Amino acid sequence: MRLIDLNADVGESFGNWRMGNDEVVLAIVSSANVACGFHAGDPQVMAKTCEIARRNGVSLGAHPGFADLQGFGRRPMPMSAFELETLVAYQIGAFMGIAARAGMPVAHVKAHGALYNLAEADPEVAGAIARAVKAVDPKLIMIGGTGSPMEGAATAAGVRFAAEGFPDRAYADDGKLLSRKLPGAVLHDPAEAAAQAVRMVIEGLILTVGGKLLPARVETLCIHGDEPTAAAVASAVKLALAGAGAEVAALPRVLG
Amino acid sequence: MRLIDLNADVGESFGNWRMGNDEVVLAIVSSANVACGFHAGDPQVMAKTCEIARRNGVSLGAHPGFADLQGFGRRPMPMSAFELETLVAYQIGAFMGIAARAGMPVAHVKAHGALYNLAEADPEVAGAIARAVKAVDPKLIMIGGTGSPMEGAATAAGVRFAAEGFPDRAYADDGKLLSRKLPGAVLHDPAEAAAQAVRMVIEGLILTVGGKLLPARVETLCIHGDEPTAAAVASAVKLALAGAGAEVAALPRVLG
């Protein structure tokens, strides 16, 4: 039976501000990317998110981002490799502290927002993240795009890597995500996202906007929780995967 | 031979701002209390501080404080036990992430500033800190005043405790530190501080401002790095202890 992980960004509230619908999202996914207090989240939000994840049997991951709360970590900030490495090590460690308090292990790391985007394009950024992951805990799994600099960096650092697919995002003919600035970049139709999920997981293929079929390896699917259609898309994806014979499982089990 | 730890607050720079003289202080002490980014420090400063500590063979400790950079963690902020516990767990974990990157273990935790002061007076605050320490890593040692709520909380939580003495601070007749607002609260004379250190460590006694001799148990002496006379005081203390037959050693060795 084909195993597939579903991951989602959670714990993005801050202080008195609520964001997302973690109770709903964590009832669906198998892995939680928990904001670590730099772009979102705070120690209390992180601790509460761990509790919700525990109740739902969801595996925990750190979701480090740039130190830009007001910009939600979506503005790239030029930093040296040393700065990036310590930025990420700090946040992974902080989350491990909070998770330990909840008696839970941390299984993976997924970079957030502009940090993720930079790492998908720049091997230096990807390398800094991978080295931080390796240094803090060599058993951690790093999530990134198949064939991206992050995969290369993880391999080079000796870090286990999980290739990520986006069921609700359109892919350009070069295999990359279609820019969010272009129409049709986000698939709001649950059926369309579900079909893309099955195609990726079961057939190992991506259908691009130009009609090309590209080979794809995915070990985890990114589920968005912040769109109004998010829960519907996530449920449809999960149901379709089950119908196609895949089983949703957390990353450590998927990677064996 | 009597073993005694010397601890000092370090890593208190932030971004482009320098504070303290970590190179000098870390050449003297055996344990470093490293600021964790909330009241001072940042991921890069923390990483550099670990390197200096490593070069000097100094044992590392987390130095968590209130999230008040502008006030340097010296303003008490009322927080619930849950808030305090997660505040501390986050910072310990963050420092463990940075220390792990440097390949170094974290041996102890000492609360900073207003958080330390509250914990010396309020068992609820002390309890929250002790539970955070225990949860993140039960091998960590917690530093606090002898007989203070922190000692009680550490014992209750099953956390090893190290009793701290202040060689350069005057003690009131009730055995507590004389308020810094009173004249003579800080001993700037290296000889005076050295004599107090020997009295505490070798004789197990504190001489109060009123001339009383109180029994004292100390496993670690707090060395201040931020006064102009700090290095002279620290050196004098260390020399006098050696002369009196004590050996400076990091906390794990002192506690056995």
Added chain:
Amino acid sequence: MRLIDLNADVGESFGNWRMGNDEVVLAIVSSANVACGFHAGDPQVMAKTCEIARRNGVSLGAHPGFADLQGFGRRPMPMSAFELETLVAYQIGAFMGIAARAGMPVAHVKAHGALYNLAEADPEVAGAIARAVKAVDPKLIMIGGTGSPMEGAATAAGVRFAAEGFPDRAYADDGKLLSRKLPGAVLHDPAEAAAQAVRMVIEGLILTVGGKLLPARVETLCIHGDEPTAAAVASAVKLALAGAGAEVAALPRVLG
């Protein structure tokens, strides 16, 4: 015709986080207390809030608070008079900069959260706020409780003062607000709040929980926007005041 101002806290979103329902609240009130970026709000949120206020013909006020975003300015932070004065002057000025960009004047200042509460109890805190208001712009009006240290401080500093009443809060027999920790502290029933508003504005009386009738002078009523029942309460208060012959007007017109 009796004139009365209605004020509400708005602009409490931050970055990507939304809070409150400013569109609804600003369609009801005559004065807006706009968060200044320390406990909530940011330059963009402040600018957008000014635009909504302008469309609704609402008068602007600065709503300075403690620099504690995560705690929403609700944790008291001990500060000297100099620190408080500059804290408040900074935030008033910042809001005047944003309001000037929108081509709008700033008419009043109302302290937020823990800063308001401290100023209602401590003449030193109230004095620092009043001096800041006076220094930044002597035409500004300061809002506070009738007969509170804030009124005394405003008078001493030569700052115009507007006495505030709370139609949806119960009053203790000493004329102070009943603690939110006690049952019945918040009047969720629109009819009850409306009756209290009319009693305060038209009759100049407060009915306490113990059944006492105390004389009250109010120039502005505080309308809460963050409770689920807020809009209903605000509408009922406004309607009842109109029915009783009062006219809602912004503070500068109320004070003449």
Added chain:
Amino acid sequence: MRLIDLNADVGESFGNWRMGNDEVVLAIVSSANVACGFHAGDPQVMAKTCEIARRNGVSLGAHPGFADLQGFGRRPMPMSAFELETLVAYQIGAFMGIAARAGMPVAHVKAHGALYNLAEADPEVAGAIARAVKAVDPKLIMIGGTGSPMEGAATAAGVRFAAEGFPDRAYADDGKLLSRKLPGAVLHDPAEAAAQAVRMVIEGLILTVGGKLLPARVETLCIHGDEPTAAAVASAVKLALAGAGAEVAALPRVLG
């Protein structure tokens, strides 16, 4: 007699962290660029800086920067025109609030660090700054490079502009500052800086690293306070200018 302004960045301390030598620098220059709390400075530091400026008869300017304390505003952060405009309006206003408390007017605005650099290269960024300056107070003077996008933006917005020269920086043959990454970018020799200042102010010329003489108009010279040689350079520049018949005066007088 030729009038020339000397400006310097000051007020760059934060909380307990000291930076720069404002007492020395403000005894030399005629205009102070005061950090506004986003990249450096805080309300108390700003207020104290105003006092030092007042004692020295120095004219005040706001020195807005990116909201990146840890990076000291030296990391460019991509922001929309609306975001930049409100970012700058907020900081100018905040400083006007603090200056008003000190009874002092604010005469100019100079962008800091990465914000200045972006505005020297990108007309959209320059335009956002100029519109913010104009909106907050149309009498404010904006400092930037001669012929830069900032000059164009100031002119378009109807804001008075002061062209800035750098006596202690080498100029490339295109008239721009030589990158700090290249050797010889900073002139540490007081005599060399003094000669360059006289050449700029009295002769209206810039001598480039390639030996070209370019026409230059300067109304203000930037004096750096953060290099070890800063005070020596500044004094030499001032003395040489006096010897060459120029008089140091604050910007409002220089621009007439």
